[in-house]
Amino acid sequence: MPQAIGFVLLPRYSMIAFVSAVEAMRQANRLAGKQLYSWPLYSLDGQPVTASNGIEIAVDGDLDAAARLGTVALVSGIDVQKLEDRRLTSWLRRMDRQGADLGAICTAPYLLAKAGMLDGYNCTIHWENLAGFLEEYPDLEVTNELFEIDRNRFTCAGGTASLDLMLNVIAGQHGHELAAQVADQFMHERIRDQHDHQRMSLPARLGVRHPKLLSVIDKMEKALEEPLPRSRLAREAGLSTRQLERLFRKYLHRSPARYYLELRLNRARLLLLQTNMSVIDVALACGFVSASHFSKCYRDFFGRTPRKERGLPGSNNADIDLETAETPLRQVGGMS
Numbered sequence: 001m002p003q004a005i006g007f008v009l010l011p012r013y014s015m016i017a018f019v020s021a022v023e024a025m026r027q028a029n030r031l032a033g034k035q036l037y038s039w040p041l042y043s044l045d046g047q048p049v050t051a052s053n054g055i056e057i058a059v060d061g062d063l064d065a066a067a068r069l070g071t072v073a074l075v076s077g078i079d080v081q082k083l084e085d086r087r088l089t090s091w092l093r094r095m096d097r098q099g100a101d102l103g104a105i106c107t108a109p110y111l112l113a114k115a116g117m118l119d120g121y122n123c124t125i126h127w128e129n130l131a132g133f134l135e136e137y138p139d140l141e142v143t144n145e146l147f148e149i150d151r152n153r154f155t156c157a158g159g160t161a162s163l164d165l166m167l168n169v170i171a172g173q174h175g176h177e178l179a180a181q182v183a184d185q186f187m188h189e190r191i192r193d194q195h196d197h198q199r200m201s202l203p204a205r206l207g208v209r210h211p212k213l214l215s216v217i218d219k220m221e222k223a224l225e226e227p228l229p230r231s232r233l234a235r236e237a238g239l240s241t242r243q244l245e246r247l248f249r250k251y252l253h254r255s256p257a258r259y260y261l262e263l264r265l266n267r268a269r270l271l272l273l274q275t276n277m278s279v280i281d282v283a284l285a286c287g288f289v290s291a292s293h294f295s296k297c298y299r300d301f302f303g304r305t306p307r308k309e310r311g312l313p314g315s316n317n318a319d320i321d322l323e324t325a326e327t328p329l330r331q332v333g334g335m336s
Contacts, residue, residue: 002029002035002036002037002038003036003037003038003071003173004037004038004039004040004069004070004071005025005037005038005039005069005071005072005073006039006040006041006042006066006069006071006072006073007021007022007039007040007041007042007072007073007074007075008042008043008044008063008066008072008073008074008075009041009042009043009049009051009057009059009075010043010044010049010074010075010076010077010080010083010108010111011049011050011083012050012051012052012076012077012078012079012080013049013051013052013075013076013077013106014051014052014075014076014077014105014106014107014158014159015051015052015053015055016158016159016160016162017075017077017105017106017156017158017159017161017162018051018075018105018162020159020160020161020162020163020166021039021073021105021156021162021163021165021166022039023163023186024162024163024166024167024170024182024186025037025038025039025166025170027182027185027186028170028174028178028179028182031178031181031182031185032174032178036170036173036174040060040061040066040069041057041058041059041060042059042060042061042062042063042065042066042072043059043062044062044063044085044087044088045062046059046061046062046065047059051077052077052078063087063088063091064091067091067094067095067098069100070099070100070101071100071101071103072095072100072101072102072103073102073103073104073105073108073154074102074103074104074105074108074111074112075105075106075108076104076105076106076107076108076110076111077106077107077158078107080107080108080110080111081107081110081132081136081274081275083110083111088111088115089114089115092111092112092115092117093115093116093117096117099152100152101152101153101154102117102152102153102154103153103154103155103156104123104154104155104156105155105156105158105162105165106125106126106156106157106158106159106162107125107126107129107158108155109123109124109125109133109155110125110129110133110136112153112155113133113136113137113140117153118137118140118153118155119139119140120141121140121141121148121150121151121153122141122143122148122150123140123141123142123143123148123150123153123155124142124143124144124145124146124147124148124155124156124157125142125155125157126157126158126159126198127144127157127198127199128270129270129274130142130144131267131270131271131274132270132271132273132274132275133274135271135275135277135285136275136276144197144198145157145194145195145196145198146161146164146165146192146193146194146195146196146197146198147161147164147165147168147194148194149165149168149194157198160188161192161198163183163186163188164191164192164193164196167179167182167183167188167191168191168193168194170182171191179191202214202217202218206251206252208251208252210247210251212237212238212239212247213237213247213248213251213252215236215237216233216234216237216239216244216247216256217259219233219236220233220259220260220263221263223287224263224264224267224285224286224287225284225285225286225287226287227260227264227287230244230256230257233256244256261297261301262301264286264287264288265286265297265298265301265302267285267286268282268283268285268286268294268298268306269298269302269309271285271286272306272309272310273309273310279291279294279295279306279307282294282306283295283306294306
């Protein structure tokens, strides 16, 4: 006692993901009347770190200073996949050889995966990064759980899921009663377990409760790479295509084709920003029949081309390789 859980804060880390974990431990100490946990803070170079919200946090030391700990968690946020730091990779492998428990919160599973620290382990990541992470590391066992604890690895989707991760840890180590008291202090109405959904339910997200419409949208979200024809979506929902059109117009103020296209374009944007996939591969992964069609749809919706989204050189005018390429990438029987 106390158990020390070190946090390595990376540039532009998620403040809520970090604070949610720390505050759970702080409150556990307070309610227990003794120090059950401590949370020393570290950065790559020992200098203060600025979170994605612009708040700067001082730390206790650099990576070398954290080497004596038995449990450490990386915390990151925006653009973590762009971070290249050989010291961090070497340090993670050294910590693993020492038998440390290694954790990653929010988008930090990217860093464990890059260092080979998630091979053979179940892991999770924030839902917004899930598609890109799966594309980058297709051989990993990635789930969409709130958090995963697999032997000496723990990963967490971030946000307030960090609170639930620590509440479950507190319950396992010091009893459910203490964990419930901590949750009550934060007006957290229940302690979610790892199998709770990361995202709000479709009815809550869309403000729609029509069961047939929701079933169609669920099928759309699960079939972005190979879009389903409108006739099939309607048939499987027990609707005519005309009824399907009316439902989308009434509740979502757009046609089914338009709604499906927007889903695919939003997925494409995440892949462009979070992975190193080529623009053509992104188009394929989001169900577009040609590169030129993808580029045109993307520019019409977001006001910039896919190449400009990434800030690639030569993107101020036309996307030469996309907008002049009329050869279909793949024949997809969807509403592209």
